[in-house]
Amino acid sequence: xxxxxxxxxxxxxxxxxxxxxxxxxxxxxxxxxxxxxxxxxxxxxxxxxxxxxxxxxxxxxxxxxxxxxxxxxxxxxxxxxxxxxxxxxxxxxxxxxxxxxxxxxxxxxxxxxxxxxxxxxxxxxxxxxxxxxxxxxxxxxxxxxxxxxxxxxxxxxxxxxxxxxxxxxxxxxxxxxxxxxxxxxxxxxxxxxxxxxxxxxxxxxxxxxxxxxxxxxxxxxxxxxxxxxxxxxxxxxxxxxxxxxxxxxxxxxxxxxxxxxxxxxxxxxxxxxx
Amino acid sequence: xxxxxxxxxxxxxxxxxxxxxxxxxxxxxxxxxxxxxxxxxxxxxxxxxxxxxxxxxxxxxxxxxxxxxxxxxxxxxxxxxxxxxxxxxxxxxxxxxxxxxxxxxxxxxxxxxxxxxxxxxxxxxxxxxxxxxxxxxxxxxxxxxxxxxxxxxxxxxxxxxxxxxxxxxxxxxxxxxxxxxxxxxxxxxxxxxxxxxxxxxxxxxxxxxxxxxxxxxxxxxxxxxxxxxxxxxxxxxxxxxxxxxxxxxxxxxxxxxxxxxxxxxxxxxxxxxxxxxxxxxxxxxxxxxxxxxxxxxxxxxxxxxxxxxxxxxxxxxxxxxxxxxxxxxxxxxxxxxxxxxxxxxxxxxxxxxxxxxxxxxxxxxxxxxxxxxxxxxxxxxxxxxxxxxxxxxxxxxxxxxxxxxxxxxxxxxxxxxxxxxxxxxxxxxx
Amino acid sequence: xxxxxxxxxxxxxxxxxxxxxxxxxxxxxxxxxxxxxxxxxxxxxxxxxxxxxxxxxxxxxxxxxxxxxxxxxxxxxxxxxxxxxxxxxxxxxxxxxxxxxxxxxxxxxxxxxxxxxxxxxxxxxxxxxxxxxxxxxxxxxxxxxxxxxxxxxxxxxxxxxxxxxxxxxxxxxxxxxxxxxxxxxxxxxxxxxxxxxxxxxxxxxxxxxxxxxxxxxxxxxxxxxxxxxxxxxxxxxxxxxxxxxxxxxxxxxxxxxxxxxxxxxxxxxxxxxxxxxxxxxxxxxxxx
Numbered sequence: 006x007x008x009x010x011x012x013x014x015x016x017x018x019x020x021x022x023x024x025x026x027x028x029x030x031x032x033x034x035x036x037x038x039x040x041x042x043x044x045x046x047x048x049x050x051x052x053x054x055x056x057x058x059x060x061x062x063x064x065x066x067x068x069x070x071x072x073x074x075x076x077x078x079x080x081x082x083x084x085x086x087x088x089x090x091x092x093x094x095x096x097x098x099x100x101x102x103x104x105x106x107x108x109x110x111x112x113x114x115x116x117x118x119x120x121x122x123x124x125x126x127x128x129x130x131x132x133x134x135x136x137x138x139x140x141x142x143x144x145x146x147x148x149x150x151x152x153x154x155x156x157x158x159x160x161x162x163x164x165x166x167x168x169x170x171x172x173x174x175x176x177x178x179x180x181x182x183x184x185x186x187x188x189x190x191x192x193x194x195x196x197x198x199x200x201x202x203x204x205x206x207x208x209x210x211x212x213x214x215x216x217x218x219x220x221x222x223x224x225x226x227x228x229x230x231x232x233x234x235x236x237x238x239x240x241x242x243x244x245x246x247x248x249x250x251x252x253x254x255x256x257x258x259x260x261x262x263x264x265x266x267x268x269x270x271x272x273x274x275x276x277x278x279x
Numbered sequence: 280x281x282x283x284x285x286x287x288x289x290x291x292x293x294x295x296x297x298x299x300x301x302x303x304x305x306x307x308x309x310x311x312x313x314x315x316x317x318x319x320x321x322x323x324x325x326x327x328x329x330x331x332x333x334x335x336x337x338x339x340x341x342x343x344x345x346x347x348x349x350x351x352x353x354x355x356x357x358x359x360x361x362x363x364x365x366x367x368x369x370x371x372x373x374x375x376x377x378x379x380x381x382x383x384x385x386x387x388x389x390x391x392x393x394x395x396x397x398x399x400x401x402x403x404x405x406x407x408x409x410x411x412x413x414x415x416x417x418x419x420x421x422x423x424x425x426x427x428x429x430x431x432x433x434x435x436x437x438x439x440x441x442x443x444x445x446x447x448x449x450x451x452x453x454x455x456x457x458x459x460x461x462x463x464x465x466x467x468x469x470x471x472x473x474x475x476x477x478x479x480x481x482x483x484x485x486x487x488x489x490x491x492x493x494x495x496x497x498x499x500x501x502x503x504x505x506x507x508x509x510x511x512x513x514x515x516x517x518x519x520x521x522x523x524x525x526x527x528x529x530x531x532x533x534x535x536x537x538x539x540x541x542x543x544x545x546x547x548x549x550x551x552x553x554x555x556x557x558x559x560x561x562x563x564x565x566x567x568x569x570x571x572x573x574x575x576x577x578x579x580x581x582x583x584x585x586x587x588x589x590x591x592x593x594x595x596x597x598x599x600x601x602x603x604x605x606x607x608x609x610x611x612x613x614x615x616x617x618x619x620x621x622x623x624x625x626x627x628x629x630x631x632x633x634x635x636x637x638x639x640x641x642x643x644x645x646x647x648x649x650x651x652x653x654x655x656x657x658x659x660x661x662x663x664x665x666x667x668x669x670x671x672x673x674x675x676x677x678x679x680x681x682x683x684x685x686x687x688x689x690x691x692x693x694x695x696x697x698x699x700x701x702x703x704x705x706x707x708x709x
Numbered sequence: 710x711x712x713x714x715x716x717x718x719x720x721x722x723x724x725x726x727x728x729x730x731x732x733x734x735x736x737x738x739x740x741x742x743x744x745x746x747x748x749x750x751x752x753x754x755x756x757x758x759x760x761x762x763x764x765x766x767x768x769x770x771x772x773x774x775x776x777x778x779x780x781x782x783x784x785x786x787x788x789x790x791x792x793x794x795x796x797x798x799x800x801x802x803x804x805x806x807x808x809x810x811x812x813x814x815x816x817x818x819x820x821x822x823x824x825x826x827x828x829x830x831x832x833x834x835x836x837x838x839x840x841x842x843x844x845x846x847x848x849x850x851x852x853x854x855x856x857x858x859x860x861x862x863x864x865x866x867x868x869x870x871x872x873x874x875x876x877x878x879x880x881x882x883x884x885x886x887x888x889x890x891x892x893x894x895x896x897x898x899x900x901x902x903x904x905x906x907x908x909x910x911x912x913x914x915x916x917x918x919x920x921x922x923x924x925x926x927x928x929x930x931x932x933x934x935x936x937x938x939x940x941x942x943x944x945x946x947x948x949x950x951x952x953x954x955x956x957x958x959x960x961x962x963x964x965x966x967x968x969x970x971x972x973x974x975x976x977x978x979x980x981x982x983x984x985x986x987x988x989x990x991x992x993x994x995x996x997x
Contacts, residue, residue, distance in 0.1 A: 016799070101719070183719065211822075214933075274879070679949075
């Protein structure tokens with residue numbers, strides 16, 4: 006295993022300090038969450054003599070954890086799946102028709118929208134969505150699909166430039182129609198970019214706070230971040246309970262990250278360099 | 280890559296399983312009356328969305344709701360306690376989805392909603408006979424129409440709360456004038472103690488003391504004159520702002536970095552002698568430290584004790600939304616009838632630390648005894664901010680102005696100028 | 710016939726999405742622009758007031774301050790995030806041990822919800838640091854920074870803590886596109902590490918630098934979650950970002966029309982910023 010190159014100790018030292026900065030707040034959060042109020046009053050950062058896991062149990066009951074988790078999962082899952090399916094298709098049509106004015110304009114339209122700040126839509130949107138009866142989870146999914154398109158079409162079109170046309174042309178000669186070509190030839194070829202888009206969309210929908218805040222009026226539909234906000238006042242000074250709840254809200258994505266770390270990091274990077 | 284392959288089918292399988300369950304409930308809730316009735320419900324069940332704005336009493340409401348649902352198995356009440364009621368309600372209004380029953384303070388948001396016909400007109404409702412007519416009148420005055428849009432349920436008061444043990448330790452006596460209060464506070468500070476503990480990181484916590492000071496010093500016609508442009512904050516609230524600045528010098532050093540919850544806990548644990556907050560805080564303080572002995576006295580704002588009035592407003596009113604759905608409105612009235620029973624009203628008022636408006640119900644808490652005569656004899660004045668324009672009072676707007684100015688130690692005239700410009704902007708844009 | 714079917718397929722692939730996009734994005738935006746010329750408060754009747762809202766905006770100190778805060782915050786955070794993440798990326802790209810572990814740690818904040826991270830830092834600033842400082846008798850630090858005029862620093866810290874991860878990743882990707890022999894060549898020349906960085910590394914990752922600048926500026930100009938999670942805009946209006954003001958005053962304070970006007974101004978400013986950024990980077994190959 007030993008390589009003959011020398012380890013850069015300055016870089017190592019810097020990274021160790023940096024890692025501690027990243028890990029310290031997380032360590033603090035864990036320590037706060039496993040104490041009872043008396044232990045917390047004595048020491049925030051110390052390791053308690055006894056771990057109070059019941060804080061987590063209580064937090065689960067207070068925030069209806071599983072229900073909330075399912076809300077977040079439902080929204081994220083459908084946002085991701087539908088985004089990948091529809092945006093890849095839109096991008097394909099645009100990428101193969103860039104010489105036509107309509108598609109070029111469409112591309113520029115989507116691209117320009119990237120610079121429109123959300124606040125300008127926010128106030129009328131709230132009203133529009135509730136008139137449609139869409140001020141709920143389903144409406145949120147629709148919005149994630151619609152608002153992601155600027156970035157995703159951009160990513161897909163960039164990627165499609167590197168996908169060779171020969172395979173498509175061969176299929177076209179064989180008499181396959183565009184839909185067949187897209188689903189059986191092009192879509193699989195875009196797999197790496199599909200993964201990138203899926204991760205970016207998934208993280209966005211999972212972490213988002215502002216859209217659920219303005220859109221969801223029914224507390225039974227709240228997502229994990231929104232529930233933390235809504236229950237903030239009820240935790241009062243019981244910080245252990247609050248932090249147990251925060252950690253529970255962060256946990257699902259952290260678990261996914263731990264197991265798919267390499268895959269996530271590689272695919273997000275791909276969005277940048279491909 | 281291998282990991283990816285293992286992960287995907289499992290994830291897809293579980294998510295589809297879960298999603299179908301979520302999906303079915305999403306369908307039922309896409310119409311306005313939302314909320315999936317859990318379990319196999321038979322018969323027509325009415326679900327009421329009940330919004331209340333007091334985080335301190337979420338559990339008490341839950342237990343009242345449980346009792347009610349046992350009596351009326353066909354009515355389900357779902358409590359909503361949003362962290363920022365004003366914003367939530369305004370968003371609900373913009374969406375046209377107002378909760379079925381609302382228990383909230385008689386604040387600017389309520390007034391605005393009532394004026395715009397959001398609530399059911401309760402004229403002639405027998406429920407009105409069960410509560411104190413003075414507070415029914417107060418609500419009508421606030422809305423500016425002689426139509427009852429809500430039933431007052433509890434009323435609050437803003438006194439100075441004190442820690443009896445520490446009070447004795449410093450050999451203090453109940454102050455009846457502002458000068459006396461300041462002298463005592465200064466004495467505590469000189470002896471190394473903290474006179475007042477403030478939770479000013481949450482801007483709204485400045486509101487109680489500000490209202491006590493301003494209502495007692497600005498003259499009784501202030502709000503009318505403000506609206507007609509005859510006066511401004513700069514002209515009428517100099518005394519109040521001076522007193523507020525003086526008050527802040529006697530708070531703990533980190534007062535703008537401590538929030539409401541932490542301030543309650545600190546006062547409960549003997550960190551200060553006095554605490555200038557509404558009486559709704561008393562139950563919270565006691566839950567933070569069950570052994571604490573508390574007393575209260577009316578904020579002695581002026582130097583003429585006979586002139587001092589206590590700030591007291593409707594803490595929770597009960598209003599029913601105009602939903603057009605007869606079954607819902609009827610169910611909502613049943614819930615209100617349930618709440619107006621003397622036993623229930625007394626229980627709620629005691630737990631919430633408030634005075635009940637229901638005839639014949641008294642709060643037996645000895646800590647509140649010194650305030651009772653003011654309520655009984657009507658030596659009370661409503662919160663000023665209930666009459667500020669919504670865009671000034673909702674979302675902690677004016678409290679933020681005070682918070683910012685005080686934390687920067689700005690002058691009285693700077694504070695008041697900012698209030699004036701906020702008022703002008705708010706009055707123009709709503 | 711075939712080409713007709715072809716183009717029909719392409720039309721069907723794009724038009725439904727374009728219609729949805731127009732209906733859920735462009736339509737409410739246009740609606741917002743129309744509203745900005747009225748005096749609507751969210752419900753009830755309203756009428757057109759011309760440019761009154763825009764004229765009032767000019768005199769509104771709260772909103773002016775929100776713009777100042779938003780831009781100061783966005784500039785400081787964008788610069789800091791880029792410096793920090795470039796340094797981390799350089800270190801990760803150096804010859805180090807445990808590089809996979811480090812990479813995993815530095816990307817971790819990206820998967821965490823900003824709001825919850827802000828709650829955690831709120832506790833850190835409000836409770837942990839003051840109590841430690843008090844025990845050590847450091848009176849300066851015993852103040853909660855979020856309750857002082859330095860509250861914005863707290864928001865910058867939380868944003869850098871979380872925001873650096875994504876940019877680190879992009880820089881790292883950029884650094885890995887630089888072939889090893891480029892460095893070797895400069896080693897032979899005897900150039901110092903510092904000079905190697907400025908003369909060779911930095912110009913080669915310039916495209917990634919511009920991407921990062923654009924992306925960071927765009928997201929920090931719309932800062933919201935951190936403000937809600939830590940200060941709620943306080944003390945006073947010190948940390949009210951423009952998105953925060955539009956949300957609280959527009960939805961909460963019934964200033965729907967007025968804040969729509971504010972949002973229109975915000976749109977115009979952001980488009981100008983984007984155009985300046987695009988112009989500054991013109992001629993460089995930006996692929997993201």
